[in-house]
Amino acid sequence: MGQKDRLSLVTFEVGVGGKVRKTPFLNVGNAQSRERLRKFVDEIGRRDDGSPFEDEFLTRASQDEKTDVVTAVNHGLDVVLQRKSRNPVSGMVLGSDAADTTRRAQMDLVLARAEAANVPIHSFGYGRSHDPASLWLMSNHTNGTYTFVKDWYDLRDCLAGCIGGMMSIGISNMKMHVKIVDGQRFRIRKISGGPTAILSSDGRDVDVEIGEIRYGERKEMLVELELDNSDVARHMSSQSPAGQRHMNATDQFNQRMGLDAMTLGDFPDLSDGMMDRMIDEVPVFEVDGSFFDPGAAKHVSRLAHPVLLTVTLLPNSGSRPRTPANNNTSDPVIVRRRMELLAADMITRALVLVSRKNYPQAQKLLSETRRILHTVLQNITQSISTGRDGAASRNRKDVLAMSAARAIQSVLQDMQILSEALDDNVDLFALDQRNFGAHQEMVLRDQKSWSG
Template identity: 25%
Template structure:
């Protein structure tokens, strides 16, 4: 009895809120006093409101804001710390902290958690009025032990304290409470970007020149024809020629494979200017914003000292949290502090956030070779789109295209995206149509994050590509090489393509390519009948193909020419010469599947879900009858699985509204740009397709998953390992 009272008195003497432990003798008195008026703790005068609270030895009520020993907590919550999962037995050398919501933690664990701006309970998410913090003992720095007259268990060199949180800021006229950063003055021009480090730039160029001889630094080009031979007397109005491109490998990955170096050296790739535009509206409260902060922490830690980052947060309005600055040690620290200080409140103003994000890149004085905007939102835009547009999705898409800054929109004539925006629709309440429209208008991709736990993985895959750009401003050209041959059309998805000079020349604007990224374009040509005079020379050159692009490090143009596309024109075609090329048929399947997805989505938006499901089913049957599918082609099998998943997500109006629309639009974005997007929940192997991933994306994604598994320290099934398929360039098989 005496020792328990002694511990309570010691706790009270150090300003920790506690109440005296009850004994069996105290039980009757406690029962008789339960109906009486509770005694509130006595606080200090207003002049000292910012300091610690002083509590008298009285029993606090459940509404008391002080820290108290819980009598309602479960045994398991008292036995293990919810942060480190370690034992919490008194007297084992660790101070314990009991929060006002009755959950108990190791003091050093929760103090570290609070230090990063997390002022809510990790277990029940209740907001605290008082938080713990740690302060270094001055005496330890001078070689002396700190004063500890109470002989409490302690951590070396640290004192454990409790601090009262300041009162909330007054609400604005709109009734919404904003983070303090939203109240600071903001410059009219964002020309305060941190200058580039010239020494790092020179080092980058030197390393690039040293490795350029040992690594193939030019784009690899190959062509395939639909049939190897066409009878000389035949006229083919439509004949397919496939142009296949593959970007070179990055220096860092080659070094990693040859020398076993650490992941992604920051010295031998093009540095990036990245602006993240983050939704911090009221719907992001709780777990969502906590996971967003963790994902941003991963992004910050994987940017190099030559990369620059700025963060824009938006709710009812938008705010630049800090200027565009290099991710040096101090830059990372500032970025982490700004992200961890975010709180959720207010409405959703996506267009204003994009304007601020574009302005950061428009006003910068210096420019890194690569730039991009990453946008994440979980809700409908409540400011920029009219009510009529909300009822008409086509009108809503048009409104967003007109609202976006000109710097974000692709130039229709040049086909280049000045500032690509990669959008991430989070959860089931976001506006997938608008997010897809923003990405298509800017030349970026749209990803659908269905589950909260995979935000970091989705970000990791995206920046894995952005941090490996090896080709910029790529243009593929082709021209007819024989009389009578003409170009009918070019199938290039969302890439801008042109046919000129009466069908004699064609061009595709591709833009940037990530390391080892691949592209396929089908060119439809007309082949006339040949005269009998050329039967002695049956080999005919149909097209000449080449490309030109800019090296992002050296900022120099590189030209690549290849031999002409040749077909045979014999008098008679043998059975061996009449076999359809699997590579060409595979890409035809991809284009037809993408067209079916777009048509099914249009039917679903009109309310004809049954018709949409039937259309997807017909396309699946057509795929199964193709030459590529019957040859066991992996891309055709993956397309069939993807179409099947879309059928299931169109089973009802409710399912389509919650996830089907976003899943289909993300698939369309992936196929139209031939670039990886996140779809579904990566923890559920039946509902996700990883497509068009590059090795750098796979490496970054696995890095994210490894860190997540290590930090969770929970017993759960491990995620299957992601493997990059080398047999085809389209979507990987569903995991």
């Protein structure tokens, strides 16, 4: 950690009258602050041996009050909300192995306070017996992460990865604005894969709150558009024989003699025919954004060069018979991202059904998702061309298809683990694989993980 970084530690004991100890924000670059942090760590778990001892870090609370995860998070939020100065980047790391559930009223209060503090909560649930519901909910609400740590010995590496990720944040408070350029033809239907998206009623504007972006990180979001071809249909109907005017004798004579193409009235039709044979690029939407740069401590209200997405319109195959027919298969990257989002959504739905003890419906949902993933995987595998020279002769699309196939295989393996565990033993699924499913859902959706 740097000279300007500050750290606050909060420890808690779950149960009635459980002790809560915490420190204020201490500068790790200061020798006195480091000594206080060292003293706090050394006194964790100290047993009362009868000797006079006063813990300066102990918080005063009622002996009848129950201490749980929400209590600890509230104490951590107290430290955050009461700070006199703010660092460019802030975050909270929460580790718990508690199996106790949290009441809804407590959870609503802590979520409201976390939203006011605007601090992401990265939670780590270690051990098979912990309850992931409260950890997952707090992390999901604050744009943080939830990580399932199966063994205690893996917790250190996961914490190091999370803290390293916090130290490598390139921009924060990232907000993206997507605006439709051709409002007469296109409209945005929805955006999937991102955190929070607010879509306008007319489908022409959408605002996405991305939050923090780290160096080397890539976020893939799918923008679904609707294309309005009503003007093309009207144009085609106006050119149909039913819409043509009745020709007189002079027009019929000119047509038989081949003179109709030389009349002044046909020049617009001639230009339309030429335009039909030209390749055109149509602007679809423009992407702009605002963010905060922690390194420079500056707010950027808009990009210097907003990105414009265009779609290439090829000429009609009927006007140019030599033009090859377009391949209707989707891009492998889009297919892979769709399957990741589908699996994440279905895992969440299945876990909700398991919590409601609707095990047959959860198993049916997982099995159907496995079938869809298997079908898509077969289609992608069959689309990969087999060249004579092996890997050296593969084009870019084949390389992307192979990468997408490997990713879908991994997702399919996760779905198979959950489905088989739910089929074997429902009680063991609630203790073990439920945590694994909550972890994988967030990894697939947010494309972010602190574990290896």
